[in-house]
Every structure is written in C-alpha cells, then in structure tokens.
Amino acid sequence: xxxxxxxxxxxxxxxxxxxxxxxxxxxxxxxxxxxxxxxxxxxxxxxxxxxxxxxxxxxxxxxxxxxxxxxxxxxxxxxxxxxxxxxxxxxxxxxxxxxxxxxxxxxxxxxxxxxxxxxxxxxxxxxxxxxxxxxxxxxxxxxxxxxxxxxxxxxxxxxxxxxxxxxxxxxxxxxxxxxxxxxxxxxxxxxxxxxxxxxxxxxxxxxxxxxxxxxxxxxxxxxxxxxxxxxxxxxxxxxxxxxxxxxxxxxxxxxxxxxxxxxxxxxxxxxxxxxxxxxxxxxxxxxxxx
Numbered sequence: 001x002x003x004x005x006x007x008x009x010x011x012x013x014x015x016x017x018x019x020x021x022x023x024x025x026x027x028x029x030x031x032x033x034x035x036x037x038x039x040x041x042x043x044x045x046x047x048x049x050x051x052x053x054x055x056x057x058x059x060x061x062x063x064x065x066x067x068x069x070x071x072x073x074x075x076x077x078x079x080x081x082x083x084x085x086x087x088x089x090x091x092x093x094x095x096x097x098x099x100x101x102x103x104x105x106x107x108x109x110x111x112x113x114x115x116x117x118x119x120x121x122x123x124x125x126x127x128x129x130x131x132x133x134x135x136x137x138x139x140x141x142x143x144x145x146x147x148x149x150x151x152x153x154x155x156x157x158x159x160x161x162x163x164x165x166x167x168x169x170x171x172x173x174x175x176x177x178x179x180x181x182x183x184x185x186x187x188x189x190x191x192x193x194x195x196x197x198x199x200x201x202x203x204x205x206x207x208x209x210x211x212x213x214x215x216x217x218x219x220x221x222x223x224x225x226x227x228x229x230x231x232x233x234x235x236x237x238x239x240x241x242x243x244x245x246x247x248x249x250x251x252x253x254x255x256x257x258x259x260x261x262x263x264x265x266x267x268x269x270x271x272x273x274x275x276x277x278x279x280x281x282x283x284x285x286x287x288x289x290x
Contacts, residue, residue, distance in 0.1 A: 001027060002036070003038060006036055008036065008037045008038075009039075009040065009062065010037060010040075010061055010062040011042045011064050011065070012040075012042065012065040012067060013049075013067070014042075014044075014067035014068055015044060015046070017041045017042065017043045017067060018043050020067075021255070021280070022039070023039050023041055024279075024280065025276060025280060026259060028275075029259075029263050032272040032275055032276070033267070033271075037062055046073070049070055049074065049077070050076075053077040053094070054077070057099065057101060062266045063093065063262075063266040064093075066091055066094065071090040071092055071105075072089055072090055075091065075103070079101050079102065080103070082102065082103060082104045084108075084140060084144075085105040087169070087173065088108075088169070088172075089168060090137055091105055093105065095266050107134035107138065107141075107258050108134070108138050108140055109258065110258025111134070111138045111258070113257035113261075115224065115249060119197075121196075122147070123146060124196035125147075125148055125151070125194050125195050125196050126151070126196065126197045126198075126199070127152075128151070128153070128201055129153050129200045129213065130182075130202030130212070131152050131165065131166065131179075133201060135152075136169060138199065139152070139169055139177065149178070149194075150178065151180065153180050153182035153188060153191070154180075155183070156181035159179065166179055188213055189217050189218070193220055196223060200235070201228045203228075203229065204237075205237045206229050206231060208235070213237075217240075218244060219244050221245065221246065224247050225241035225249075226249045226251075227250045228251045229250065230289075231286075231287055233287050233288055234289055238250060248289065249289065252280075252281075260276075
C-alpha cells in the first residue's frame with residue numbers, strides 16, 4: 001500500500017473494535033482496485049462520537065463503517081439517511097460525498113449474500129433467536145426479499161422492550177413479526193419444525209460452550225442453520241447443526257459481504273470479491289466454518 005499526500009482515509013468506528021478484521025478486507029480491496037486510501041479501526045468512547053463523526057467531513061474521509069454500540073447513536077450527526085436504514089433505525093455505513101454525510105445499512109444485504117446461492121428466503125419461514133445487533137437489518141431485508149413468516153425469540157424479561165422495537169419494523173414495512181419468549185422450549189421447537197432458516201443472533205455461544213436453546217431441541221432436515229458470530233468458527237449452536245446433519249453457515253460471510261456492499265457505496269467501484277475472500281479465508285482460517 002502506497003501512502004502519500006493524496007491518500008484518503010476510511011475507518012470502522014466502534015467500542016471495542018481493535019480486534020476487527022474489517023481493515024484487512026478494505027485495505028486489500030483498495031490495493032486490488034488501485035484506490036489510494038487507507039482503512040483504520042477507531043476505538044472511541046461514546047462522549048467522543050459526535051466529534052469523531054465530524055472528522056469524516058473535516059478530514060475529507062471517504063466515509064466510515066459503524067459498529068456496536070453506535071449504530072443507532074450516529075443518526076443526529078448525519079445529513080441524510082437512506083430509507084432502509086431509517087426504517088431499521090440503524091446505520092452501519094456512512095458515505096462522505098460533496099461535503100455531506102449519508103447513512104446506510106448493509107447488514108441485511110451482507111447476511112443474505114452470505115447464504116448458499118441456491119437458498120432463497122422468498123416465500124419461506126425464518127426464525128431468529130435474539131433481536132439485537134444486526135438482527136433488525138436482517139429482518140428488514142428478509143421482508144424486502146419476500147419472506148412469508150418471521151418468528152423472533154428473546155428473553156422473557158425483554159419481551160416488552162423488544163415488542164416496541166419490532167413494532168417500528170412492522171409499521172415501516174407493513175409486516176407482522178411474531179415475538180415469543182426463548183425460554184419456552186415447546187414454542188421454540190414448534191417454530192423450528194416450520195422453519196426454512198434458523199438464525200442465532202443472541203451472541204450466546206461465543207464462549208465456546210453456551211447454547212441459546214435447550215440441547216435436546218431439533219432442527220428439521222431442510223432448515224439452513226446460521227450463526228451470526230464467526231468466532232469460534234463452529235459455536236455450540238452450529239455444532240447442533242453438525243450433529244443433526246443440517247447445512248450451516250457462520251457469520252464470517254456476513255461480515256465480508258456487508259463490507260463488500262459498504263465498499264461499493266463508498267468507493268463506487270466493483271469490489272474484488274473472489275480475490276479478497278480467498279485472502280481472508282487464508283489469513284483467518286480459524287474463522288472458517290467447514
């Protein structure tokens with residue numbers, strides 16, 4: 001990578017974020033597309049968020065990616081917000097163009113691009129365990145792609161909280177989302193029996209031994225089982241899918257494809273998908289779900 005007086009910056013902004021592999025993805029894409037730019041990871045405190053976002057404009061940056069816990073908190077500092085991001089209430093990409101900052105959300109796009117090419121959510125039933133993080137973006141994109149039914153399971157103590165959040169998606173997209181307590185094993189199993197796609201978006205399992213559901217619950221053979229996390233590569237939830245013979249996917253592809261969409265929004269060039277994916281899965285082999 002050549003750094004000179006014309007090099008522009010981009011960054012991922014979050015807390016914590018120093019562990020991120022986004023700089024690897026974007027910097028390699030810049031190199032392969034002859035883009036004179038450098039991509040960094042900025043770990044900032046919440047009280048510095050406004051001033052940090054203002055630097056995108058002041059430093060003539062290309063833009064930024066936003067991760068937790070700031071995806072909702074950046075809205076007041078943007079000039080415009082894309083319709084999908086506004087309906088979701090979450091921004092993960094900021095594009096700086098002509099002195100204005102516009103927010104987008106590529107999480108849902110990235111998620112569905114990461115699934116096997118033969119899989120389509122159109123007319124299907126999707127079950128989500130958890131509704132935090134990027135789950136709302138995934139729900140919104142599923143509705144956009146023609147999903148038939150969505151069932152969401154959260155902790156019973158958080159049902160009221162998530163009911164109000166889900167209501168915003170329902171109103172924005174005119175679509176009914178069914179919300180249940182994840183502790184109710186019978187309801188979880190009944191939903192699994194009807195599911196074509198089952199996603200763990202709870203974050204439970206990143207410790208390598210915890211499960212978001214009871215271990216005796218079963219998946220229907222046709223269901224695609226997806227884990228939003230990518231470390232460990234095979235969480236206990238995905239291990240259930242392995243044991244039951246289901247097709248499975250972890251979150252590495254979602255991270256990659258949301259970066260692809262963000263790159264194309266910021267740079268306006270075609271992302272070198274095959275070359276970057278090959279390099280990513282070689283460099284970070286430990287995150288690949290076989």
